[in-house]
Amino acid sequence: MTTDTPARLLQLLSLLQTPREWPGGELSERLGVSRRTVRRDIDRLRELGYPVQATKGADGGYRLVAGKAMPPLVLDDEEAVAIAVGLRAGAGHALEGVDEASVRALAKLEQVLPSRLRHRISTLQAATTPLTSGDGASIAPETLIVMASTVAGQERLRFAYRARDGVESRRMVEPCRLVSTGRRWYLVAYDLDRGDWRTFRVDRVSAPFATGARFAPRELPTGSAAEYLRRSMYGGRQETYDFTVTFDAPAEAVAARVPEWLGVPEAIDGGRCLLRGSVGDAVDRLAVRLAMLGFDFSVREPEELARCVRELGERLVRAGGEVSGAAPGATESADGAATAPTKVEGRDLRSSGVRGQHRP
DSSP: OOOOHHHHHHHHHHHHTSSSOEEHHHHHHHHTSOHHHHHHHHHHHHHTTOOEEEOOSTTOEEEEOOOSSOOOOOOOHHHHHHHHHHHHHHHHTTOTTOOHHHHHHHHHHHHHSOHHHHHHHHHHHHTOOOOOOSSOOOOOHHHHHHHHHHHHHTEEEEEEEEOTTSOEEEEEEEEEEEEEOSSOEEEEEEETTTTEEEEEEGGGEEEEEEEEEEOOOOOOSSSOHHHHHHHHHHTTTSOOEEEEEEESSOHHHHHTTSOGGGOOOEEOGGGOEEEEEEEOSOHHHHHHHHHTTOSOEEEEEOHHHHHHHHHHHHHHHHHHTOTTSSOTTOEEOTTSOEEOOSEETTEEGGGSSOEEEEOO
16 A cells, blocks of 8 residues: 555556546555545646546546646656657657757756666667668767757857867857757857857767856847758858749648758648748759659749759659660660660659749
8 A cells, every 4th residue: 555645646647647547446456545545636636737537437437638738747667768769869860850849858858867767778779770861960869968958058058069171179159049950950059259159060069068157048140040050051152042842742741741941831722732942952952852752743933943853853764764774675766876765663754753844
């Protein structure tokens, strides 16, 4: 029998967070208390903000339902390890859709984990080799955890940084936000030594250290860390340009694959959608990015992007027909040269999702 009321409440809460309905008699047996005590404990949880729903009758019981706000969760050892490992894997490889909120959650979780669980997580992480897509550099989750903690706590951060040209330096900054582009993580911060805002690629950061010195937040010149990063990445090298693309797919399907910074798809007629955006990427890079989404699409503007998409499509058709010289089924032209077939496995590549027509 559990006589410690706080411990019993935590045990009861842990049971209720399992997605099922618990009969009062079963809870009474699990906790080693009377049904009346169970009812009192349920009332205490409700007073603490946990929405516990009760059903009447012989088969009635209790279950935790969705409320207006999220109350604190109680996790057992296995659940805590599973969540921490998942967050570490996502944060460490900059998977698209894993943003600063995930890193903050990981920082909070690891701060309260017992040492035995930290050891289990580190052991599992060391024994696991992930197979990830994309060309983003791998980042130690601990680096992101330290940075996220200083962002949330408005605490000055010191670290070693390797610039693009390989020059090493020590930086003292007031961190503002972590920004994920899908392939990489960046830190937007105010550099105290240089007296100006800067962006730092997190994979080039080493030995981050939270100094404990607090600071009053400064106002970003652009108002948004994501916008500041975009301007710092493209503003000094090339002008940004606007583009408009139509996809032959629903907006929600395209949105699941398009990074948010590229634009938000807008639904149009017939299950199609429109994507408008402004980027500083080279036109050929944007063409490849759009083709890799896996949907048929048409370029409305600019003409440079439409031309690049057409050239990409033609290049892919040629590449698909030049395996070991002339591909099976290739025909010969008048001068005897092999001509690549227009279909691979019965599919016309010229209509396989890479269409470069320019629509006014």
